[in-house]
Amino acid sequence: MKITPFSSAFAALVLSLSFLGCSPKSDEADSKPEVALVMKSLANEFFQTMSKGAEDHAANNTESYSLIVNGIKNETDLGQQLNLVEQMVARGVDAIVIAPADSKALIPALKRATDAGVLVINIDNRLDKTAATQAGLNAPFVGPDNRAGAKAAASVLTEQLQSGDQVAIIEGVPTAFNGQQRRLGFEDALKESGAKIVSVQAGNWEMAKANTIAASLLTAHPNLKAILCANDSMALGAVAAIQAAGRTEVKVVGFDNISAIQPMIADGRVLATADQHGDQLAVYGIEAALAILAGEQAPADRTTAVDVISK
Template identity: 30%
Template sequence: MSFRTPFRTPFRKLLLTAGLAGMLAAGAGSLAQAADLIAIITPSHDNPFFKAEAEGASKRAKALGYETLVLVHNDDANKQSQLIDTAIARGAKAIILDNAGADATVAAVQKAKDAKIPSFLIDREINAAGVAVSQIVSNNYQGAQLGAQEFVKLMGEKGNYVELVGKESDTNAGIRSKGYHDVIDDYPDLKMVARQSANWSQTEAFSKMESILQANPNIKGVISGNDTMAMGAFAALKAAGRTDVIVVGFDGSNEVRDSILSGGIKATVLQPAYRQAEIAVEQADKYIKTGSTGQSEKQLMDCVLINADTAKKLETFALAD
């Protein structure tokens, strides 16, 4: 008599049940892990400033145990909205965002809030309060005044100069320009002969600078709303044999640091992009765990002047100790 037949079916069922339970447990674990996701959305990483933001946020999030979804909106508000839809669909626990427009972004951040996903803004503000949990931005006005004071000093308080302005829809462009002029305009012998937007672009700044220089060959200085435009302007000036023109930027990039150290661009203003992104992630983590950041929504971080005396301390939008 065989005893195998009566026990075969229950034993196989037991094995199948155990296997299924294991699969479900593994699946539940992966689902839980996938749910601990932070989405990081910035403008193009072609600009080292935004690349540093993404890297700072991503590394800090991973160190805190999160998965990351790093996305780029290229300053396109429609694309930004689609990427926020992606973050919502993926069940992100939080969104770290350097936004694509102070007005155009409000609805997208509200959409995330309605989906119970908090947003933590860096670098650029939006024109609404109570929609994002945090808006952590550089003190652009303070930084612009530092840059302008250095520019005035380098110019010897006189001469014709050009201003290159960032993207007009970006609040920072206007704030920096105001900070510059609230200092420079107090010196009547400093005369602005051209003011044009180069939309934060190095290529566009090169082209604009070529045209401005042809129309105004007697310029003595260029003050720029960011380092990328400063690099474009300096390249155009160098190509024209005008390395005597004083150029000052804003951001604190490694590229401008190297130019300062080699006697090219004269100064920039460091805004701590990397640390700003880290702080946003840290506040997101605290909010996820406790429901509060313990901070006010609007938070300003002071900027630092970078010139020939301090450039050696600069590395990836941060100052070495």
């Protein structure tokens, strides 16, 4: 497995986007809506795919809107994501489509955005409903049912388990709603099967951290049968640890269906993953924003498809 380090090119991209965000809209751009896509880490292939899908959609609809794509350095860089939101508001964008790195921490900044007249659409990771309501933030959610998707992916594993088999979970960022829901979905499937959950640890969506956790799990639990990972980047880290330990009987389940995981599905190193169609997820949010900007009533939350991918 090849692990590509965070590159200077990516750093330059983030920096250039930050400078772009500080510039006011041009007069030429005032005639059509300007939409800002604010994602999590562009070092994660899932968000690279999301970015590409959004850029392709914008390129095919240049007469309808213009798009600014922003991302942060890593999954937990909340300060940078807050800065990006503030930059987009200062620029005067018409809408922000955001995949928040944290389900609560972004809410005050997003409320300030809506107070400034910016439409906010929440994608991928749902904002905390109670906290949003208390803050007076109305941001429609467009995205998958992560709990159902994780349960469906884990069910491919549970068909091969016996009651009492030992399984571990590597979850994402514990304060992220989608991470919480994926963990719960895994737990739903495992509890129904009678499997024993021996450990739940946070990998923060990161390959390297998941690799370290998986290596420790394999040492601590010699009878471990499987590791369920809340995204495919962490599944890649778990697979590397399993290969290094010579424990190829340990099965892995992921979530996202990134391209790097697909050969591992084919050869059995990963048993299953959940495809939430990352190339279209931002597009769904952008289309919802454009419809509202065009005068349509703000829609109720929209649940998008999740499909299980296995050999």
